[in-house]
Amino acid sequence: MEQFIYLDNSATTPVKPQVLEAMLPYLQEEYGNPSSIYKKAAATESAVAKSRMQVAAALGAEPAEIFFTACGTEADNWAIKGAAYANRKKGTHLITSQIEHHAVLHTMEYLEKQGFSVTYLPVDGQGRVNPQDLENAIREDTILISVMMANNEIGTIEPIHELAEIAAKHKILFHTDAVQAIGSVPVDVKELGVDMLSLSAHKFGGPKGVGALYIKKGTKIDIFMHGGAQERGRRGGTENVAGIVGLGTAITLATQNLEEKMQRITALREKLIEGILARIPDARLNGHRTERLPGNVNFCFRYIEGEALLLRLDAKGVAASSGSACTSGSLDPSHVLLALGLPHEIAHGSLRLSIGEQNTETDIEHVLAVLPEIVQTLRAMSPLYPGC
Numbered sequence: 001m002e003q004f005i006y007l008d009n010s011a012t013t014p015v016k017p018q019v020l021e022a023m024l025p026y027l028q029e030e031y032g033n034p035s036s037i038y039k040k041a042a043a044t045e046s047a048v049a050k051s052r053m054q055v056a057a058a059l060g061a062e063p064a065e066i067f068f069t070a071c072g073t074e075a076d077n078w079a080i081k082g083a084a085y086a087n088r089k090k091g092t093h094l095i096t097s098q099i100e101h102h103a104v105l106h107t108m109e110y111l112e113k114q115g116f117s118v119t120y121l122p123v124d125g126q127g128r129v130n131p132q133d134l135e136n137a138i139r140e141d142t143i144l145i146s147v148m149m150a151n152n153e154i155g156t157i158e159p160i161h162e163l164a165e166i167a168a169k170h171k172i173l174f175h176t177d178a179v180q181a182i183g184s185v186p187v188d189v190k191e192l193g194v195d196m197l198s199l200s201a202h203k204f205g206g207p208k209g210v211g212a213l214y215i216k217k218g219t220k221i222d223i224f225m226h227g228g229a230q231e232r233g234r235r236g237g238t239e240n241v242a243g244i245v246g247l248g249t250a251i252t253l254a255t256q257n258l259e260e261k262m263q264r265i266t267a268l269r270e271k272l273i274e275g276i277l278a279r280i281p282d283a284r285l286n287g288h289r290t291e292r293l294p295g296n297v298n299f300c301f302r303y304i305e306g307e308a309l310l311l312r313l314d315a316k317g318v319a320a321s322s323g324s325a326c327t328s329g330s331l332d333p334s335h336v337l338l339a340l341g342l343p344h345e346i347a348h349g350s351l352r353l354s355i356g357e358q359n360t361e362t363d364i365e366h367v368l369a370v371l372p373e374i375v376q377t378l379r380a381m382s383p384l385y386p387g388c
């Protein structure tokens with residue numbers, strides 16, 4: 001049988017069987033519109049309510065603080081545009097980091113065109129925002145700060161608690177994109193001290209096309225999707241009931257036995273990192289050595305192109321990615337690697353292997369068996385390689 005090893009869990013994850021099972025009735029017999037008043041609709045209405053409780057419980061929030069969206073991108077857009085416009089009379093300055101997902105970065109760039117000004121905080125060589133830089137960037141007219149909890153390319157975990165504390169001290173709203181963090185590391189909105197938090201089901205064993213935004217009670221934020229009275233009048237549109245049920249089930253499963261799962265996946269990550277460093281010369285690990293997502297491995301191999309590497313890995317049955325799924329396919333170097341201070345020619349040649357719950361030690365051993373030879377072959381073909 002042909003090998004297939006999926007190591008792109010930061011791009012998306014397979015739907016867990018229990019999640020699919022929970023969703024199926026809402027794609028078949030339970031088709032009532034949750035807003036209708038007859039008995040048939042009560043089942044879907046209570047399914048949505050149950051999922052809201054599951055998401056709230058997983059995050060340490062109240063159910064009334066959870067709003068379902070169509071994806072993580074929508075949650076980011078809503079948090080940032082919604083808070084920017086609702087608080088525009090207080091000021092028009094926003095702060096974010098240089099390594100955010102495009103769902104945040106492109107939203108910020110759009111707002112700059114609408115008359116807001118944005119400060120993009122730098123990161124250190126490991127991808128961490130320095131809290132002192134945030135403190136220094138705050139102005140009289142700052143109304144919103146958005147910094148991601150964990151980076152999707154290099155896996156670095158940001159000091160959100162400290163950053164949110166600074167925001168609270170200055171009475172500025174704080175949003176975090178926690179799409180990569182949920183199900184990988186503990187996430188508690190009260191402990192973090194954030195006002196808004198985005199998540200997306202397909203990154204932790206749920207279906208694509210459904211996400212949620214946590215909005216702390218009392219947070220001033222505009223409506224993003226105008227329409228019916230769904231989501232307490234704040235996000236119109238008939239609910240994606242099956243998707244929402246999938247999200248609730250997936251977040252419950254993903255946050256169960258988290259410590260044990262983190263230990264197991266971290267051990268696989270360390271085996272992969274140590275194995276690559278021992279077998280491949282001129283390999284550079286990107287991201288923080290310890291403050292990183294348990295499943296994230298990101299390397300640059302000097303003198304070779306990321307794309308060529310991915311194709312050859314694919315031929316050996318390994319699905320991986322170069323940085324982010326959204327930028328592979330474009331030839332631009334990763335904005336995240338550039339922010340770390342890497343030169344352009346190196347920022348082109350990155351490989352991200354993201355380990356998920358389904359991966360085993362055998363998967364890691366397979367990668368360690370095929371990767372060194374692929375790198376060596378590509379280097380031998382490269383005009384930049386000093387050996388040729």
Ligand SMILES: *Cc1c(COP(=O)(O)O)cnc(C)c1O
Pocket residue numbers: 010011070071072073074076101103148150151152177179180200201203209210211
């Ligand atoms: C995947 C991802 C998103 C976008 O989520 P979608 O549900 O795919 O729109 C946003 N932020 C981060 C950090 C991500 O990894």
